[in-house]
Amino acid sequence: MNGYSGRILYIDLGNKNSNIQTFDEGFARKYLGGNGFAVKILYDGLKPGIDPLSSENIVVFAVGPVTDTPAPGTSRAYVATKSPLTGGFFDSTFGGRFAISQKRTGFEAIVIQGRSSVPVYVYINEEGGRVLSAERLWGKNTQETIEELLNIHGNSTDVAAIGPAGEAGVRFAGISHQWKGRHGMAGRGGIGSVMGIKKLKAVVVEGKQKTAVADPEGLENLLRECREPLKKKTQGMTNFGTPILVGLYQAQGALGTRNLQQEVNSCWEAISAERLKDNYFIEHSACAQCPVACGKISLVKEGEFAGLRWKMPEYETLFALGTMTDNCDLPFIIAANRECDLLGIDTVSMGVTLSFAIECYERGILTNKDTGGISLRFGDPGLVFDLIQKTAKREGLGVLLAEGSFRLAERLGPEAKKLLYGVKGLEIPGHSARAYPINAIGYATNTRGGSHHDHRPTFRAIPPDDPLHQDLNLQVEFVVRTQNLSAVGDSLTQCRFATEQGLGIKLGVNHLRLLNAVTGWNIGLEDLEKIGERIVTLERAFNCREGMSRKDDVLPYRVTHEPIPEGAAKGKYFPLEKLGMALDYYYSLRRWDKEGIPIPDTLRKLGLEFAIEQRHSE
Numbered sequence: 001m002n003g004y005s006g007r008i009l010y011i012d013l014g015n016k017n018s019n020i021q022t023f024d025e026g027f028a029r030k031y032l033g034g035n036g037f038a039v040k041i042l043y044d045g046l047k048p049g050i051d052p053l054s055s056e057n058i059v060v061f062a063v064g065p066v067t068d069t070p071a072p073g074t075s076r077a078y079v080a081t082k083s084p085l086t087g088g089f090f091d092s093t094f095g096g097r098f099a100i101s102q103k104r105t106g107f108e109a110i111v112i113q114g115r116s117s118v119p120v121y122v123y124i125n126e127e128g129g130r131v132l133s134a135e136r137l138w139g140k141n142t143q144e145t146i147e148e149l150l151n152i153h154g155n156s157t158d159v160a161a162i163g164p165a166g167e168a169g170v171r172f173a174g175i176s177h178q179w180k181g182r183h184g185m186a187g188r189g190g191i192g193s194v195m196g197i198k199k200l201k202a203v204v205v206e207g208k209q210k211t212a213v214a215d216p217e218g219l220e221n222l223l224r225e226c227r228e229p230l231k232k233k234t235q236g237m238t239n240f241g242t243p244i245l246v247g248l249y250q251a252q253g254a255l256g257t258r259n260l261q262q263e264v265n266s267c268w269e270a271i272s273a274e275r276l277k278d279n280y281f282i283e284h285s286a287c288a289q290c291p292v293a294c295g296k297i298s299l300v301k302e303g304e305f306a307g308l309r310w311k312m313p314e315y316e317t318l319f320a321l322g323t324m325t326d327n328c329d330l331p332f333i334i335a336a337n338r339e340c341d342l343l344g345i346d347t348v349s350m351g352v353t354l355s356f357a358i359e360c361y362e363r364g365i366l367t368n369k370d371t372g373g374i375s376l377r378f379g380d381p382g383l384v385f386d387l388i389q390k391t392a393k394r395e396g397l398g399v400l401l402a403e404g405s406f407r408l409a410e411r412l413g414p415e416a417k418k419l420l421y422g423v424k425g426l427e428i429p430g431h432s433a434r435a436y437p438i439n440a441i442g443y444a445t446n447t448r449g450g451s452h453h454d455h456r457p458t459f460r461a462i463p464p465d466d467p468l469h470q471d472l473n474l475q476v477e478f479v480v481r482t483q484n485l486s487a488v489g490d491s492l493t494q495c496r497f498a499t500e501q502g503l504g505i506k507l508g509v510n511h512l513r514l515l516n517a518v519t520g521w522n523i524g525l526e527d528l529e530k531i532g533e534r535i536v537t538l539e540r541a542f543n544c545r546e547g548m549s550r551k552d553d554v555l556p557y558r559v560t561h562e563p564i565p566e567g568a569a570k571g572k573y574f575p576l577e578k579l580g581m582a583l584d585y586y587y588s589l590r591r592w593d594k595e596g597i598p599i600p601d602t603l604r605k606l607g608l609e610f611a612i613e614q615r616h617s618e
């Protein structure tokens with residue numbers, strides 16, 4: 001089978017056994033890889049209603065047919081589970097080289113089940129998986145863990161590891177990978193805490209198996225044609241990386257500040273891409289085989305953090321640990337980012353949970369009794385740094401913060417819930433839900449809730465005279481199509497930046513040419529769109545089986561009730577009536593019922609008959 005090995009590895013941490021199962025081309029054509037494989041494996045393998053932080057949960061690392069081919073951005077690794085934060089299907093990706101090494105093991109998916117009674121890690125090569133002791137790694141940070149495992153297994157291996165936060169069951173703990181000094185995090189959704197509860201410290205992969213490409217010439221022709229457009233369209237990313245968004249969002253009045261009380265920040269220039277480049281940049285860094293090199297390494301030259309060399313904070317981190325907590329002190333943000341990476345914490349959920357807690361404190365909803373006497377205030381870098389560490393260790397106020405903003409709000413009551421900035425239990429990243437209607441519709445309907453990686457937040461780049469800005473139905477259609485694109489992209493397992501800028505923002509002929517050249521298939525655009533639709537619908541069926549429906553496709557109170565108070569987007573919000581209309585149209589496009597539950601006919605047409613009986617939770 002071109003593009004695929006046809007093998008899936010199952011490892012049970014409880015009895016330390018592993019077994020290999022095979023799949024055929026029919027399965028590959030239906031679910032594609034990565035995201036598609038993972039949602040099918042998790043749908044089949046998990047009983048509805050299980051506690052995500054229990055031995056019954058499963059973690060799936062999966063790759064796709066184009067991984068480790070010459071196509072750019074195909075080194076993106078993919079991991080999925082039932083999230084301890086949202087209670088639904090959840091996936092996250094990370095850059096580096098891990099995906100390529102996993103692909104070379106010949107296992108398209110690695111499925112980790114059960115729980116060990118003692119700390120372990122798994123080592124996987126072409127022959128299968130071994131469960132090995134991680135007793136002496138337990139308690140170490142992500143970098144120490146990765147370095148120690150590379151010392152044991154050699155530099156031809158790749159490691160994905162959790163830090164102390166994952167061990168402590170922090171609900172937004174992530175998984176870290178390091179390659180050539182570049183830290184990649186599968187940050188979102190708490191997958192690191194699922195590994196932690198399983199006592200699984202790390203996954204190590206190593207292999208030599210090459211991916212067979214059916215039509216190398218066709219692939220080379222496509223890549224030659226896409227090379228220049230990719231280079232041109234990613235120039236900003238190559239020069240500055242994602243921090244380029246700070247200035248853009250500030251200009252558009254969409255830079256979330258002080259827990260979204262404002263969407264402009266007067267000190268934004270202090271954390272701008274230009275400031276980072278001029279004062280801190282020392283070198284570019286790229287994932288394996290990627291010409292874009294959006295990663296940047298920074299060095300703090302003076303002050304308290306002098307000598308600190310770490311990856312440049314991504315835009316999301318500048319938002320969450322910067323403007324949301326009202327800190328525009330770059331050395332501090334670089335240091336806080338490093339702390340989160342080493343402890344294994346998602347910077348987005350950490351920063352947004354902190355900004356929520358600070359606003360609750362300022363309004364008297366959270367008291368000194370809850371904080372253990374600590375005064376919370378915006379614009380206090382030392383406080384943020386301290387609370388990151390307390391959260392990772394579940395110490396003092398960190399016990400509450402480690403549960404995420406939604407569980408904290410549940411404890412504090414209805415006034416606190418009005419200050420939340422998240423959907424389905426997941427804190428929203430720095431792509432404004434109030435300034436851009438596409439983000440509002442996306443967050444409300446996404447499988448993961450407050451993630452900008454289910455739909456795409458590229459609305460900001462659409463010219464102001466485009467009818468998309470005014471027409472709600474066009475906006476809903478855009479969300480559906482970019483959700484399908486993301487599902488396919490995460491199944492091919494390709495990096496968003498490289499895919500969108502190289503192949504296109506919607507599924508199109510270039511995606512087809514790529515897939516057909518690698519696999520030797522001859523599928524059409526309609527088939528590819530249907531694969532995306534199938535994956536999104538199966539994710540939805542998974543969530544409905546957990547009890548989710550229209551009642552969960554909501555937006556934060558501030559987004560539906562409080563217009564942006566100042567700046568270029570002043571007055572913008574997304575009222576409830578508009579959300580209701582958007583949901584009706586969205587469900588009709590997806591052919592789900594009025595409650596947002598996929599109907600039997602839709603499931604049948606997508607080949608998901610097995611999900612008909614289990615559409616609702618018991």
Ligand code: SF4
Pocket residue numbers: 072073074075076095096285286287290291292293294295495496497498
């Ligand atoms: S664009 Fe950036 S994140 Fe994507 S593969 Fe290239 S270096 Fe990695």
